Amino acid sequence: MAGFIIFLLVLLVFVIIYQIGKSSELASIIRGEEYVKLKTNRTIASLFVVFFILGIYGIWKCNEYFKGMMLPVAACKTGERYDSMFMVTLAVTGVVFFATQAVLFWFAFKYQSSEKRKSSYFFSHSNSLEVIWTTIPAIAMTILVAIGLRNWFEVTAPAPANAMVVEIVGKQFNWLVRYPGKDNELGVRDFRKINDANNVLGLDWSDPHNADDIISATGEMHLVVNRPVKLLIGSRDVIHDVGLPHFRLKMDAVPGISSTLSFTPTITTAEMKTKTGNPDFVYEIACDQLCGSGHYSMRGTIIVETQEEYDAWMAKQPTYYSNNKPTEVKPVAGNTTEKAEPKATEKAMIN
Amino acid sequence: MNNAAITLDGSHLSHPAISNDHHAEEHHAHEHHEQHFVWKYIFSQDHKMISKQFIITGIIWAIIGALFSVFFRLQLGFPDTSFPIMEKMLGEWAKGGKLTPEFYYALVTMHGTILVFFVLTAGLSGTFANLLIPLQIGARDMASPFMNMLSYWFFFLSSVFMLVSLFVETGPASGGWTTYPPLSALKEASKGAGLGMDLWLISMALFVVSSLLGGLNYISTVLNMRTKGMTMTRMPLTVWALLFTAVLGVLSFPVLFSGFVLLIFDRNFGTSFYLSEIFIGGKALSHIGGSAILYQHLFWFLGHPEVYIIMLPGMGMASEILSINSRKPIFGYFAMIISLVGITFLAFVVWAHHMFVTGMSPFLGSVFVLLTLCIAVPSAVKVFNWLTTLWRGNIRYNVQMCFAIGFVSLFISGGLTGIFLGNSALDIHLHDTYFVIAHFHIVMGVSGIFGMFAGIYHWFPKMFGRFLNSTLGYIHFFVTIIGAYLIFWPMHYEGIAGMPRRYYDISSWQSFKQFQPINGFISIVSIIVFAVQLLFVFNFFFSIFRGRKMTTKNPWGATSLEWTTDIHPIHGNWEGDIPEVHRWPYDYKDDGNGGDFIPQTVPLRPGEENHK
């Protein structure tokens, strides 16, 4: 009922505005259509100028407002490159933005029809102008593409041989992180062996490399500062995305396909806490691909620390095997009875 | 060549053969009244009536789609507040006045689908291609009025399925408007992947059929049914733009269709086109060897052209309206056509810029970077030509002119952010953040709809013989443009800060929770903007019956042919012969008698040169 009354009230307001509008149109016929038209013209043209000026002021205000809310400095080398390329692009597009918008609203005001301006200037085309304003954007784009591709190949370059390898696998709705353990090698996994009770990643226990692997289901990833890392990214169910805003990186996690990201963190979590003045600072892993109703809560974290801290932490981690001893199959060193097929994940790596 | 003896029959149900022949004397204007209500208003084959059907259906969808955005903006802006009104309207999906995450995603998905496809594709092209193509090229109707009618009714059927999907128990599709599998393929993955998703796919398949029937018709009409003297280079830019819109649709919708068919197979018949190595709902599925990325290629092969399907009609109409109201020819008519060709061609070869971070080969990515940034060039050319059209004009500010200028402003703002996203090295951080939301809402959502509004204010008199109220129009314009910038400008910052799109709640995120207050602000503005759109809807429907009546045939002083028809044109458009065309459509210059324009039907004066 209340809804209906509100509806009627809104309708009434609309009708009233409409009638006011209509009467002003009628008045215009009495006062002389021409006069009113010019007056409307002047008002609207001036409003455009006001809009432009307030807009510029608004942009400035908006900048002020967001200062201090944005991301801190990039926490890896490619991220620094990213930020500088972003600023270059912002400068180029910013100049174009202000120039074209200013011209648009300036023309809109200047060339309004008025008592003085009663006709237009017949000017239908100019090939030289077209050539100029085709060439200039083309050059600008070439430069941006050149910078972009240089950075792109750098950021997608294969990880250096000494990189530590960490696997991160998405599932609805959390991240599973696996470290290769002492042998420095991740064992084979098979989605058919997954079992939420005691084998979340489907580790194939017939592969000895799995015996010392370490899995964190809390979504916390530990990395060593200044040590290159290669993330092997996968998914158990639907597409997720490993979003690392502080490193200016992201990569999809697609079931059946393995993708990678490699980077070198340069700032530890502790340093970042002092840099940002935020004692709660933490590097976050945000899922960036809609993956279902819990997408927004699919949060992981990264702790970047020194080698010593990392080693100390690592020493305390139990192997996944020790915590989840499978009853059926024991890891067999060397030969295997069950033939482990090479996994698609291994085959389809992009780098 | 010119239409001689092409009859527009096939309309034996509604209207006895209207001959398209120039000299045919058998125009049955008097039989006009004899049509039965059903054939005149419902199963009409008159392109003008079909265009009204499209716009009214489009407006209804627009209200639904926009209302959904208000609901989920309430959640985003005020996650801790309960809104009893939502519970009233949405029932158990908003228990206690708060959306459930599942339904939040369903609303987001429906909002996107409805606005992209039903409003800005069918509602926009359907309305204006139907209205303007025959009227502006001087044809009595479409090449096939019957197919044209089918095009609307397939759209209607598609709408019915989509509407029904809103009411099924597990809710409508909730995997985003792009409906990526496996999320959309597996019933275990989300509630919305159940019956809602099946209905979504059926609806969209029907939609593709509608869009193809329409598109083929528009193309053949433009190519074959132009009146005498209407060479291709004498067509208004609206017709050019609508032609390329149809070309884009006809060449890319079938690919989407095949993508959907494969998805239907994966969902129901056990195939593995998109599925491989999945463990979900407590068990490992038997699917092996498919690729989830394949779907994205098929989807974006339409998806990118689709954004230009939305943009081009607005570009055409804005060109026309800017020129008419500057009382000046459009600047660089041929450059405008060439840039349309460029955009149309490039639109087919940039799709993978939506997929830079899918794990695609970096080399392939770099090719798409290059092609994508090429598109910025013809886009820039268009902007410069619009600006120069205003230069030294004699500008009249009716409502449609305001919207056309707003269109240009928004197109610039949104196009420039495309340059960030098109560069994979920058997209790797910006992808799927609010920066993308800001980009495409400004460039496609708002700019596209500004083009549509401009068109509506401009051609409403042609459709209904009355004017929209302009006071309401000015209010509508200024509140909408200010609101649009207030809503979307701050989202760029959120995106640069890495805030992901499609997050139901950000309160648990250390890096993003500081944006909660600004989200509240955005939500408030969006409610105001929504209210003003209702004001427009009111204006639209009220003016159909109560608007100021049109008293002259050509109220805006335009040169093109649609304004030579009667105030209430008959089915067949011109009572007598179809007018002959003698000049290009942009002769806004002294006509020698104190007028400032020369209609296309006026023969060249002695010594006057044809525009080249």
Ligand code: HEM
């Ligand atoms: C200068 C020209 C443009 C360039 C270079 C460009 C580039 C891009 C890129 C690279 C993306 C993908 C971003 C991402 O998901 O990470 C994107 C998204 C998008 N663009 Fe553009 N764009 C341009 C103009 C347009 C126009 C004119 C429209 C619409 C008429 C448009 C509509 C969209 C839409 C709808 C999306 C997002 C789709 C989604 O993920 O839901 N863009 N644009």
Ligand SMILES: [Cu+2]
């Ligand atoms: Cu997710």
Ligand SMILES: [Cu+2]
């Ligand atoms: Cu695109």
